[in-house]
Amino acid sequence: MPKTPTSLLLRLRGRAMALAVAGTALALAVPLPATATAKAGSMPRAAAADPVSVLAYTAKERRESLAYWTPARIKAVGKSVDLGPTGPRAKPWQGTALKTIGRLFFVNANGADTWCTATAVKSANRSAVMTAAHCVRRGSSPGNTHILMVFAPGYSKGKLPYGAFAVRTAMTPRAWENDSTDDLATLVVDTDGSGRKLTDVVGGQDIAFNRPVGGTISSFGYSATRPQLGEELLRCVGTAKKQSAQQAIPCDMSGGSSGGPWLADFHTPTGKGTLVSVNSSLDSLTPTQMQGEVLGTTAEKVYDRAQHG
Numbered sequence: 001m002p003k004t005p006t007s008l009l010l011r012l013r014g015r016a017m018a019l020a021v022a023g024t025a026l027a028l029a030v031p032l033p034a035t036a037t038a039k040a041g042s043m044p045r046a047a048a049a050d051p052v053s054v055l056a057y058t059a060k061e062r063r064e065s066l067a068y069w070t071p072a073r074i075k076a077v078g079k080s081v082d083l084g085p086t087g088p089r090a091k092p093w094q095g096t097a098l099k100t101i102g103r104l105f106f107v108n109a110n111g112a113d114t115w116c117t118a119t120a121v122k123s124a125n126r127s128a129v130m131t132a133a134h135c136v137r138r139g140s141s142p143g144n145t146h147i148l149m150v151f152a153p154g155y156s157k158g159k160l161p162y163g164a165f166a167v168r169t170a171m172t173p174r175a176w177e178n179d180s181t182d183d184l185a186t187l188v189v190d191t192d193g194s195g196r197k198l199t200d201v202v203g204g205q206d207i208a209f210n211r212p213v214g215g216t217i218s219s220f221g222y223s224a225t226r227p228q229l230g231e232e233l234l235r236c237v238g239t240a241k242k243q244s245a246q247q248a249i250p251c252d253m254s255g256g257s258s259g260g261p262w263l264a265d266f267h268t269p270t271g272k273g274t275l276v277s278v279n280s281s282l283d284s285l286t287p288t289q290m291q292g293e294v295l296g297t298t299a300e301k302v303y304d305r306a307q308h309g
Contacts, residue, residue, distance in 0.1 A: 052305045
């Protein structure tokens with residue numbers, strides 16, 4: 001497999017942190033040290049009231065990201081983690097191909113390859129992707145951000161039918177950056193190798209804000225449980241219920257499913273629904289319940305900043 005670009009290795013070594021996966025977070029990654037890519041997210045104090053934190057990747061970094069994620073590297077990352085057997089609630093998706101949902105690949109603080117789940121959504125710039133904030137950066141630690149990030153929509157068993165899209169910018173709530181609350185993010189991706197925008201290629205899911213909690217939800221994710229080990233899309237179905245400041249559904253997907261969409265009004269024949277949350281955290285080490293944020297005013301501001309970016 002190709003080596004990590006020297007410039008990125010130097011960054012990783014500069015402030016490497018031996019951190020374990022925290023709590024019940026679903027990402028198969030630990031937070032990254034501060035890097036040059038975090039500069040855009042480091043706002044001056046006068047702008048601290050801005051509720052949206054913006055992380056930008058340079059053109060060079062985006063080229064490095066696409067070069068880094070070779071087929072061999074993608075194949076290897078799924079074999080690097082085994083979180084036990086897939087639970088009875090999470091079922092392999094066997095319906096129509098879900099072009100909008102894919103794996104979000106990136107590199108963690110120890111230089112290890114890893115992934116989350118993400119979803120293309122309808123947006124003004126036709127380039128927006130929803131995922132969890134902890135798939136972008138560590139909570140309560142402004143300098144710790146992820147690198148070499150690409151989105152592969154429609155991923156299945158080693159195949160990238162629509163290619164890979166480099167992440168250009170990532171928007172998260174500043175509340176996540178500072179206080180580990182509001183675990184959601186909206187990414188803006190580059191065009192593909194043919195110059196086409198993301199949702200022109202794969203379409204986009206609808207997204208809703210300030211929607212009352214409830215109803216039947218289909219949650220999707222590339223869980224690192226076996227036998228799938230992130231190679232196949234899994235689905236949980238359940239009724240959403242309010243739980244403190246978040247919402248919850250019965251689900252036993254695990255690491256790697258972070259950021260996967262919660263789709264209300266899901267239409268099985270078309271694979272379309274309305275995104276009302278993303279996979280954020282589990283209730284225990286032997287999960288039976290998945291939590292996700294209620295997409296309110298802050299989430300809408302994050303999405304709006306991204307869709308016009």
